[in-house]
Amino acid sequence: MTKNQLELLVLYQDISMMLLEAEQEEKKAGFKLKGRESLEKARDDLGKRIETRLLRTFQRLNTRYIRVIAPVQDGTCLGCFARLPTSYEASGRSDQTIMTCEQCGRILYWIE
Numbered sequence: 411m412t413k414n415q416l417e418l419l420v421l422y423q424d425i426s427m428m429l430l431e432a433e434q435e436e437k438k439a440g441f442k443l444k445g446r447e448s449l450e451k452a453r454d455d456l457g458k459r460i461e462t463r464l465l466r467t468f469q470r471l472n473t474r475y476i477r478v479i480a481p482v483q484d485g486t487c488l489g490c491f492a493r494l495p496t497s498y499e500a501s502g503r504s505d506q507t508i509m510t511c512e513q514c515g516r517i518l519y520w521i522e
Contacts (some may be wrong), residue, residue, distance in 0.1 A: 416479075416508055416519055418460050419468060423479050425453040426472070457464070471515060480516040490514035 431448045457465055471478040480489030487494055492513035499520075509518045 415461055415464055416517070418456060419464060419517065420467065420479055420519065422456050422460060422465075423477065425449055427476070429453065430476070440458055454472050468517070471517070472509060475514070475516060480511065480514070480515055482520045487511040487514065487516065487518060489516040490518065494518075 418458060428510050429446065429449050432443055432449065436443055436446075460468075468478050475489070477489065482488065482494065482498075485494050485496070486492065489511060490513045492511060494511065498509055498518070510516065511518055
C-alpha cells in the first residue's frame with residue numbers, strides 16, 4: 411500500500427461525510443437535494459481506485475465510527491487520543507505502510 415491509497419481513502423471518507431450530511435438535510439427538509447447523485451457516483455468511482463482490502467477495512471470500521479481515518483499529532487491518535495508507540499512514527503511516515511491505532515483500530519495518517 412502506498413501513501414496514494416491513503417490519500418484516496420481520505421477523499422472517499424470526505425465524500426462519505428458529505429453524503430451523510432446531505433442525507434440528514436434531506437430528512438429535515440422533507441425533499442431530495444440536488445447533487446447527491448453526483449456525490450454518490452464520485453464516491454463509487456473513487457472506490458474502484460482503492461485497493462479492495464483497504465476499502466473493506468474502511469467499510470467495516472465505518473459501521474463503528476463516523477470518521478474512520480484519524481490524524482496523528484505529536485504521537486497521539488486524534489480519534490481516541492491514545493498515545494502511540496514510538497515505533498509507529500517511522501513506519502507510519504513511510505510511503506509503504508498504512509497503520510491502524512492499537513486502541514481504536516482507526517486508520518492513521520500523519521499530519522505533515
